[in-house]
Amino acid sequence: MKKSVFLGTLAASALLAGYASAATLDDVKARGELFCGVNTALTGFAQPDASGNWQGFDVAICKAVAAAVLGDASKVKYVPTTTETRFTALASGEVDLLARNTTWTYSRDADLKFTFTGVNYYDGQGFMVRKDLGVSSAKELDGATVCIQTGTTTELNLADYFKANNMTYQPVPIQTNAEGEQQYLAGACDAYTTDASGLAATRAIFADPENHIILPEIISKEPLGPLVRHGDDQWADINRWVLNALVAAEEYGVTSANVEELSKGTQNPEINRLLGTEGDLGAMMGLDNEWAKRVIAANGNYGEIFAANIGEATPIGLARGLNAQWTQGGLLYAPPFR
Amino acid sequence: MTTMTDAPKPGFRLSMLIYDTRYRSMTIQIVVLFLFMAGAAWLVDNTIKNLATLGKDFSFAFLWNRAGYDINQVLVAYTNDSTHGRALLIGLLNTLLVSAMGCVAATVIGIFVGVLRLSKNWLVARIMTVYVEVFRNVPVLLWILIALAIFTDVTPQPRDFRATDEMIAAGEAPKASMLLFDSVAITNRGTYVPEPLFSRSLGNIDIGIFLISIDLLAFLAAVIGGFLAYRAIGTHATKVQEATGVRPKTLWKSLLVTIVPPVAVLWALGFHLGYPELKGFNFTGGINISNALMALWLGLTLYTAAFIAEIVRAGIMAISKGQTEAAYALGLRPRRTMSLVILPQALRVIIPPLISQFLNLTKNSSLAIAVSYMDLRGTLGGITLNQTGKELECILLMMLIYLAISLMISAGMNVYNNAVRLKER
Numbered sequence: 001m002k003k004s005v006f007l008g009t010l011a012a013s014a015l016l017a018g019y020a021s022a023a024t025l026d027d028v029k030a031r032g033e034l035f036c037g038v039n040t041a042l043t044g045f046a047q048p049d050a051s052g053n054w055q056g057f058d059v060a061i062c063k064a065v066a067a068a069v070l071g072d073a074s075k076v077k078y079v080p081t082t083t084e085t086r087f088t089a090l091a092s093g094e095v096d097l098l099a100r101n102t103t104w105t106y107s108r109d110a111d112l113k114f115t116f117t118g119v120n121y122y123d124g125q126g127f128m129v130r131k132d133l134g135v136s137s138a139k140e141l142d143g144a145t146v147c148i149q150t151g152t153t154t155e156l157n158l159a160d161y162f163k164a165n166n167m168t169y170q171p172v173p174i175q176t177n178a179e180g181e182q183q184y185l186a187g188a189c190d191a192y193t194t195d196a197s198g199l200a201a202t203r204a205i206f207a208d209p210e211n212h213i214i215l216p217e218i219i220s221k222e223p224l225g226p227l228v229r230h231g232d233d234q235w236a237d238i239n240r241w242v243l244n245a246l247v248a249a250e251e252y253g254v255t256s257a258n259v260e261e262l263s264k265g266t267q268n269p270e271i272n273r274l275l276g277t278e279g280d281l282g283a284m285m286g287l288d289n290e291w292a293k294r295v296i297a298a299n300g301n302y303g304e305i306f307a308a309n310i311g312e313a314t315p316i317g318l319a320r321g322l323n324a325q326w327t328q329g330g331l332l333y334a335p336p337f338r
Numbered sequence: 339m340t341t342m343t344d345a346p347k348p349g350f351r352l353s354m355l356i357y358d359t360r361y362r363s364m365t366i367q368i369v370v371l372f373l374f375m376a377g378a379a380w381l382v383d384n385t386i387k388n389l390a391t392l393g394k395d396f397s398f399a400f401l402w403n404r405a406g407y408d409i410n411q412v413l414v415a416y417t418n419d420s421t422h423g424r425a426l427l428i429g430l431l432n433t434l435l436v437s438a439m440g441c442v443a444a445t446v447i448g449i450f451v452g453v454l455r456l457s458k459n460w461l462v463a464r465i466m467t468v469y470v471e472v473f474r475n476v477p478v479l480l481w482i483l484i485a486l487a488i489f490t491d492v493t494p495q496p497r498d499f500r501a502t503d504e505m506i507a508a509g510e511a512p513k514a515s516m517l518l519f520d521s522v523a524i525t526n527r528g529t530y531v532p533e534p535l536f537s538r539s540l541g542n543i544d545i546g547i548f549l550i551s552i553d554l555l556a557f558l559a560a561v562i563g564g565f566l567a568y569r570a571i572g573t574h575a576t577k578v579q580e581a582t583g584v585r586p587k588t589l590w591k592s593l594l595v596t597i598v599p600p601v602a603v604l605w606a607l608g609f610h611l612g613y614p615e616l617k618g619f620n621f622t623g624g625i626n627i628s629n630a631l632m633a634l635w636l637g638l639t640l641y642t643a644a645f646i647a648e649i650v651r652a653g654i655m656a657i658s659k660g661q662t663e664a665a666y667a668l669g670l671r672p673r674r675t676m677s678l679v680i681l682p683q684a685l686r687v688i689i690p691p692l693i694s695q696f697l698n699l700t701k702n703s704s705l706a707i708a709v710s711y712m713d714l715r716g717t718l719g720g721i722t723l724n725q726t727g728k729e730l731e732c733i734l735l736m737m738l739i740y741l742a743i744s745l746m747i748s749a750g751m752n753v754y755n756n757a758v759r760l761k762e763r
Contacts, residue, residue, distance in 0.1 A: 084724050091392060091729070112727040113393045133497075133619075143618040145527055150710070151724030156406045159418040170527075170620065171408045173710040173721075187495040188526050188629075190619045230393055 024096050024228070024235035025069065025286055033075050036062035037095035040080040040176050044201040044310040044318075045101055054078045057309040060299045061099040061120060061226050064242050068291040073298035082176050084151040087112055090229060097239060099226040101195060103153040113230040117239035120225050120302075122322035122331050124218035125154045126196035128203060131211050133190060138217035142167035147180045147189035149173075154194050157220040177202060191215075195222050197310065197318055204315040238285050245292040248274060248334035249301035251325050256300035263293050274337045281337060302332065385730070398735070400726045401426065407721050409712045411628055414548035422722045427547070429717030430739060436631060436713065437700040437743075440638040444699060445692075447639065448646025453676065455651050466647070473644035479705055482637030486709045489629040493526045499616050521613050523621055528628040530614035530621040537608030553607050560599040567595035630711035634703065642699045649691045653684035685758045693751040697744050704740075714739060 028034050038046035038058055046056040054062075054076075063073040079095050090098045091113070101123075102108075104116040127138050127146075135141065138161070148155050150173045162169050172189045174180045181202055184192040192199065196218060203209045226243065228236050249255070252271050254262055263275040272278035275296075276289030283289065299305050306323065310316045324330025355365045389396060401423035408418050413431045416424055455466040473481070494514035501512045516523045523530040540552035571588050579585040614624030657680050665675040706713040707720070714736060723732040 084720060087724065087727060088729055091727075108727075141619075143620055143622065145620060150716075150721050155721070156725070159406060159408050163418065169408075171410050172527075173410065173712065173716065175707070175710065179710075183490070186490050186526060187497075188490050231391070 024232045025238065028069055028096055032070065033077050034062060034066040034070065034097065035077050035079055035095045036065070037079045037081045037086055037089050037098040037100055038062065039100050040082055040178065042101065042177050042198060042201050043205050044314060044316040045197070046078075046080075046099075048078075055309070057121065057305060058099040058101065058226075060305040060309065061243065062097065063298050064246060064295045065097060065239060067294040067298040068238065068242050068245075068287060071294060073294075082151075083149045084175065087114070090114065090227065093229075096235070097226055097228055101198060101224045102227060103195075103222045104225050104227075105153060108227075114227045115230055115236045116225045116227045117236055118225050118243040119223040119331075120243060121197060121223075123195040123197050123222040123224050125157050125193060125220040125222055126199050126218055127191045127193045127215040128184070128199045128212055129191045129215065131213050135191075135215070136213075138215045138219065139165060139167075141169065141191055143169070144190040145170040145172055145188070147172045147174055147183050147192045149177070149180060149194060150175065152194070153220070153222065158193055161219045181206075195224065197224075197316075200318055201310065201316050204317070234286055238287065241285065242291075242295055244334040245274060245295050245337075246299075246302040246305065247325075247332050248337060249292070249296045250303040250332075251327065251334065254296055254301060255304060256297055259293055259296045263290070270337060279338075389730070394727075396730065397728075398731055400722075400728050400731070403726070405722065405725075407725065409717060411631065411712055422718075422726065425717045425722055426714070426735070429712060429714040432631075432711065432716075433700075433703055433706075433713040434743070436634050436638070436706070436711070437703050439635050440642065440699045440703065441696050443635070443639040444642040444646055444695070447643035449650050451643060451647035452650025453654070455647060456654060470644045470647050473640050474648070478637055478641040478702055479708055481641050482633055482705055482708055485636045486629060486633035489633055490526050493524050493629075496523075496525045496527060496616060496620050499523060499525075499621075516614075521611070523614055523616075523624075525621070526629065527620065528626045529632065530624045530626050532611035532613050533623070533625045535610055535612045537610060539607065556603050556607065557600060560603040564596040564599045568592050571595065628711070630706070630709040633709050634706055634711050637705075638699050638702055642695055642702075645695050645698075646692065649688055649695065650684070653686075653688035654680055656687045657683050682758070686760055689751065689755040689758060693748055693755070696747050696751065700743055700747060701740060 036059075038054065038056075041047045042056070044056055046054060046058045049055050059078070062076045062078065066076045067073040079089060081089050081095070081098070081100060086098055086100055086102065087108075089095050098114075099120075101121070102116075103123075104119060108114055109116060127141065129135050129141075141162075146158060146169050148158055148171050155171075158169070158171070172183060174183055177194070177198065180192055180194070183189055185206070192202070194202075196214060199214050203212050203214070206212060226239055228239055248270075249259075252268065252274070254271060254274070259275070262271055263277060265277050266272060269278060273281055275293045276282055276291070280289065282291050285291075300308070303325075306318075306320065307313060310318045312319060320328070320330060322331050324332065326333040355361050386396075402421050404418075405420055405422045405425045406418050407425070409416060409425065409428050411432055412428050413435065414428070416428050451466045451469060454462050455470065457463045457466075498513040499515065501510075505512065514525075521532045536553045540556065542549035542551050543555075571591050575586050575588050612623045614621040614626075617623075661679055661683065662675055665679045666672075670678065703713060704715045707715055710716065718732055718739075719736045723729055726732075
């Protein structure tokens with residue numbers, strides 16, 4: 001009897017386990033809502049606005065995927081995650097997609113079993129200090145107290161950088177960007193370190209941004225991108241090509257303003273394939289042919305998203321730099337749509 | 339010829355398992371056992387299956403990998419080149435440190451408040467009542483956060499201690515200054531106190547996991563030796579008193595044997611204090627007691643002390659009034675009545691609930707997450723978990739360690755409880 005109960009249990013749980021790993025695309029469609037993991041609050045990247053709607057550069061990725069898969073960019077449930085909870089949230093299936101300033105690294109890809117679907121922001125780690133501290137280079141930070149978000153790549157880079165330069169520091173571990181901002185402003189740390197884009201975003205909301213400087217040293221490569229779980233290639237493909245569509249649209253001059261007109265057909269076959277007027281690209285991923293058109297109509301192309309959320313016209317004021325198109329000397333390079 | 343007239347024995351039938359009271363309880367227990375085992379097997383199997391689906395293995399090998407991150411409070415040697423296992427040890431020691439500090443302080447304050455709450459002085463008794471009610475009825479997390487907010491926002495920054503050239507020229511004093519002859523600096527990054535240093539140090543013993551200072555061992559040996567000598571003098575004095583009726587004067591001798599050996603050892607080792615001083619961005623030298631530790635300690639202590647005060651009060655009130663009256667009748671003063679008659683008896687009532695308060699305090703110390711104190715949850719359950727992605731292993735290990743700590747506290751306190759409980763002969 002004992003054995004049969006055990007075997008029965010085995011069989012039952014095997015069935016459950018099999019059911020749990022169904023395709024993410026079908027789950028999202030059946031649910032009618034995309035669960036998207038975002039930052040708890042980082043101005044310009046992911047933050048609810050005054051009326052509670054999430055806005056930002058990373059949020060735009062969630063919206064674009066929802067537009068492609070569900071046909072409606074507003075059908076997203078945003079799940080705020082901290083640096084410590086984000087991977088657990090994705091691995092456990094609490095979110096379908098994590099778009100949260102997450103650095104693409106070897107071990108996160110190979111060991112944590114996630115698939116990065118591209119890079120939406122090429123970043124690097126920097127330091128912010130008060131101007132009156134009289135520091136003009138990160139090399140002068142020997143002995144400083146540094147606020148650092150735990151569970152991040154920046155935490156490891158920081159240790160490496162100080163060791164390589166034979167300097168010491170005192171870490172002040174923090175959980176969220178808001179906590180870091182509070183500790184930094186209270187003077188509990190001399191320097192705040194995170195991705196340079198995050199520093200710019202944090203400084204933008206200070207009462208006195210002119211009294212803080214971001215030091216020139218960029219001490220690491222931080223390719224930030226959206227990621228999904230390993231093992232569902234179809235879902236990874238959809239996310240990868242949504243991002244590529246945003247980049248390609250900028251390259252070909254497709255914007256939210258002219259996408260409707262261009263989708264009637266153009267002289268450029270690449271645009272025609274992208275927008276679904278030619279060929280059958282959508283069906284190859286299990287979507288309809290107009291997915292990319294909806295993606296661009298929802299938020300605009302990559303350049304429009306950048307300009308609206310973190311570009312030079314916004315308080316954050318980030319230049320395109322590495323995030324310009326390859327034709328402009330940047331690193332954005334979408335593979336061909338064919 | 340004889341005939342057997344015994345009633346025929348009824349054979350065992352399956353239905354008796356349910357309807358026969360002799361077997362029923364056994365049947366129920368076996369069924370429950372099987373259900374429990376099936377449930378456990380399902381959980382384990384489900385976990386294994388789902389881990390396999392995610393492509394993850396179950397292994398503790400990561401504990402031997404390089405950690406790569408720094409920790410701001412380390413009691414034994416640690417660098418970012420140490421292993422994750424070492425980081426676990428650092429976190430564990432930090433947890434034990436704050437728990438031990440909390441248990442001691444909460445017990446002292448708790449007994450003090452509990453006794454004073456029964457004071458005949460109306461004002462003192464009411465103040466203690468207010469303390470107990472306020473601290474007991476606000477969540478401990480809030481007390482910890484408030485303590486941290488006070489330490490961070492109210493205390494000066496290290497640079498406020500600096501006197502710049504312009505300030506000296508203008509004859510201004512710096513915004514903040516150190517206390518106790520420039521030896522203690524209270525800043526919003528922690529409190530810096532002098533550290534003991536030995537100029538003729540004997541070095542350390544390496545016992546594999548960490549180093550033990552021989553200086554400290556020598557000092558402890560001198561203190562213990564002095565205490566034993568003090569005891570011997572007392573025993574000898576009692577003997578003389580029993581033989582002759584006159585107790586010899588021991589005060590000077592006692593002082594000599596308790597004070598001289600430790601002082602001599604300290605002098606021989608070249609003991610001096612290392613004062614913190616402002617250098618660069620921070621104070622250097624001295625011991626830095628971080629604000630996170632102070633806030634956590636204060637929050638946990640004040641909160642738990644309120645509960646311990648109530649336990650102490652209940653214990654004292656459980657002792658019948660006749661005991662007090664009897665002690666008074668013998669001519670004992672109230673203070674001696676409390677310490678010699680009431681408290682020893684009250685301890686029997688106090689110890690068991692006190693154990694659970696100690697356990698609560700230890701487990702509540704995991705609220706360290708709120709002030710980013712690097713305890714076990716901060717290192718093993720926080721950064722290590724996140725950097726390695728070994729959620730299941732880290733959480734299981736953490737549960738196991740907390741369980742072990744709690745069981746050890748229980749065991750220790752139970753031994754003590756057995757020592758003080760009423761011995762019926």
